[in-house]
Amino acid sequence: MALRSPINVLKTPVAGGACAVSLTALLALAQPQQMVVNPSWGLVIEAAPDAAVVTEASVRESISKSGLPWKVRHLSTGIELVLVPAGRFRMGASSGDQDASKAESPAHEVVISKPFYIGRTEVTQRQWQSVMGSNPSRFQAAYFREEAEQQRSAAVGRITESGVTKQEAEAKLGPRPIWVDDTNDFPLDSAPFAEVEAFCTKAGLKLPTEAQWEYACRAGSTAPTFGPLESVAWCGENSGDRTHAVATAAPNAFGLHDTLGNVWEWTADLYIPNAYVQRSASSADPAVTGAGPRAVRGGNWLSLPKTCRASCRIPAAEVRTPRIASEDRMMGATEGRPQYPAYGFRVVLEP
Numbered sequence: 001m002a003l004r005s006p007i008n009v010l011k012t013p014v015a016g017g018a019c020a021v022s023l024t025a026l027l028a029l030a031q032p033q034q035m036v037v038n039p040s041w042g043l044v045i046e047a048a049p050d051a052a053v054v055t056e057a058s059v060r061e062s063i064s065k066s067g068l069p070w071k072v073r074h075l076s077t078g079i080e081l082v083l084v085p086a087g088r089f090r091m092g093a094s095s096g097d098q099d100a101s102k103a104e105s106p107a108h109e110v111v112i113s114k115p116f117y118i119g120r121t122e123v124t125q126r127q128w129q130s131v132m133g134s135n136p137s138r139f140q141a142a143y144f145r146e147e148a149e150q151q152r153s154a155a156v157g158r159i160t161e162s163g164v165t166k167q168e169a170e171a172k173l174g175p176r177p178i179w180v181d182d183t184n185d186f187p188l189d190s191a192p193f194a195e196v197e198a199f200c201t202k203a204g205l206k207l208p209t210e211a212q213w214e215y216a217c218r219a220g221s222t223a224p225t226f227g228p229l230e231s232v233a234w235c236g237e238n239s240g241d242r243t244h245a246v247a248t249a250a251p252n253a254f255g256l257h258d259t260l261g262n263v264w265e266w267t268a269d270l271y272i273p274n275a276y277v278q279r280s281a282s283s284a285d286p287a288v289t290g291a292g293p294r295a296v297r298g299g300n301w302l303s304l305p306k307t308c309r310a311s312c313r314i315p316a317a318e319v320r321t322p323r324i325a326s327e328d329r330m331m332g333a334t335e336g337r338p339q340y341p342a343y344g345f346r347v348v349l350e351p
């Protein structure tokens with residue numbers, strides 16, 4: 001049977017009063033539909049911001065006024081990007097933040113002069129693999145299997161100490177452990193900066209500047225965190241000492257997930273501790289270029305809450321301070337691969 005077109009439906013005879021309804025429906029059909037134009041690099045997922053995600057009406061209005069679609073899938077990587085509107089914010093230590101370091105002061109006004117797209121999530125292992133053809137991440141199935149087996153073995157060992165056989169201990173513990181065997185949607189981790197740059201170049205994407213990152217992370221919030229850490233971030237308090245699939249923690253008011261926690265995020269900016277001292281009271285689109293250690297942002301799966309803050313900034317571990325070197329060792333850094341599995345990233349596209 002052929003599918004009926006809307007016009008055929010309207011031609012179907014209906015009982016009294018329905019003629020007026022049909023005419024209304026016909027007029028509605030005659031209204032020009034809003035055209036959704038896909039950019040050359042992507043496919044529009046949602047043209048207008050979802051009010052349940054972008055909760056501030058003024059932000060939705062700014063996004064709509066830009067004339068750009070809100071959520072777009074980047075064609076060559078599959079990365080979901082959301083539009084962040086132009087605006088201004090106070091960058092650096094939040095008012096009354098006792099955990100802020102000197103490098104986060106003075107707080108100062110920053111103008112973001114143009115809207116930009118930013119990854120809704122950290123880049124995933126699937127997305128990295130599709131572009132680079134390999135996956136350097138520590139947190140893959142083999143890691144989780146090994147962890148699960150080590151824990152099982154330790155538990156069996158504790159029980160057999162009381163004199164029971166290994167078989168009896170196994171029976172007492174019940175079914176073998178189940179581990180995470182699919183990490184496609186986990187964040188990419190352990191990639192050095194040069195490889196992250198190579199990914200961005202191949203994909204035609206960029207890393208955010210520190211200012212873009214903090215503006216996107218805050219999403220209008222002036223507090224150290226945009227929400228309660230236990231619901232918005234995988235950090236040392238709740239992660240079980242590992243990364244988690246992206247977008248399993250609650251998003252911020254721009255619809256971005258995991259800006260705080262999960263993996264630290266590389267930025268394009270050179271890390272200069274007193275960068276903010278050198279700025280004027282109001283800066284437009286600040287960027288710190290040059291060769292040297294990059295600033296990483298947001299804290300990770302092992303971080304203390306005091307580190308998972310919007311304004312927290314540290315140098316990547318390419319240049320070692322004693323504090324970071326000890327963290328490196330704790331997180332399994334090896335010779336020749338110093339970037340510990342704490343680092344990932346999200347991308348930016350400037351339309």
Ligand SMILES: [Ca+2]
Nearest residue numbers: 258259261263
């Ligand atoms: Ca993160």
